[in-house]
Amino acid sequence: METITNDIRLATSKDASLLALLGRITFRESHGGYIEDKTNLDAYLDRAFSFETTARELNDDNNIYYLIYKNNFPVGYAKLVKNATSEFIHNQNICRLERIYVLEEFISQKFGIDLLNKTVDKAKELGFDIMWLSVYIKNTKAIKFYQKNNFEEVGSISFQIGKKGYDNPILAKKL
Numbered sequence: 082m083e084t085i086t087n088d089i090r091l092a093t094s095k096d097a098s099l100l101a102l103l104g105r106i107t108f109r110e111s112h113g114g115y116i117e118d119k120t121n122l123d124a125y126l127d128r129a130f131s132f133e134t135t136a137r138e139l140n141d142d143n144n145i146y147y148l149i150y151k152n153n154f155p156v157g158y159a160k161l162v163k164n165a166t167s168e169f170i171h172n173q174n175i176c177r178l179e180r181i182y183v184l185e186e187f188i189s190q191k192f193g194i195d196l197l198n199k200t201v202d203k204a205k206e207l208g209f210d211i212m213w214l215s216v217y218i219k220n221t222k223a224i225k226f227y228q229k230n231n232f233e234e235v236g237s238i239s240f241q242i243g244k245k246g247y248d249n250p251i252l253a254k255k256l
């Protein structure tokens with residue numbers, strides 16, 4: 082019988098091209114359908130997931146990236162931003178789960194929960210009190226996933242892609 086091993090690794094600056102590619106693909110897979118104007122989507126992907134942007138973010142000590150592998154194949158990643166304050170949370174000792182993305186083919190196989198647990202453990206180890214995140218209002222799968230893991234809504238903000246605004250609930254979890 083095949084033995085499957087899941088492995089989470091801290092990403093380093095050497096992982097910039099891999100993370101940029103995973104970021105671009107997973108964003109298009111999960112959010113591409115919500116964005117009507119594909120020119121806006123392409124422009125956003127070019128900007129947010131370029132090699133240069135990803136390399137810069139990886140080299141920023143305020144960010145922690147984890148990559149998750151299935152049998153040495155990268156299937157997802159998470160980005161934790163330390164010391165990211167929020168207008169909705171009256172505590173300065175908080176961090177943000179800015180991204181958690183699994184390739185579509187591997188969703189619902191517990192890679193998301195493993196990534197979340199790893200990130201939460203790291204945030205606790207670093208002494209943060211609260212973890213917060215924003216999520217697109219129509220992303221019901223992710224909202225359900227966060228609610229199951231004790232994130233609660235604390236506010237909402239709008240998010241702009243091109244000329245269109247999208248509402249994002251802000252969820253937070255006590256660590």
Ligand SMILES: CC(C)(COP(=O)(O)OP(=O)(O)OC[C@H]1O[C@@H](n2cnc3c(N)ncnc32)[C@H](O)[C@@H]1OP(=O)(O)O)[C@@H](O)C(=O)NCCC(=O)NCCS
Binds near residue numbers: 181189
């Ligand atoms: C959000 C995301 C990372 C979650 O990962 P996932 O692979 O779907 O989730 P997992 O398989 O790890 O866990 C979810 C499953 O475990 C269950 N589960 C989740 N948390 C649980 C918990 N604490 N206890 C018990 N069960 C739990 C859920 O019922 C779910 O089962 P289902 O998918 O069969 O209904 C993933 O769906 C994803 O990448 N989505 C696209 C990108 C995205 O939207 N990211 C978030 C942007 S804000």
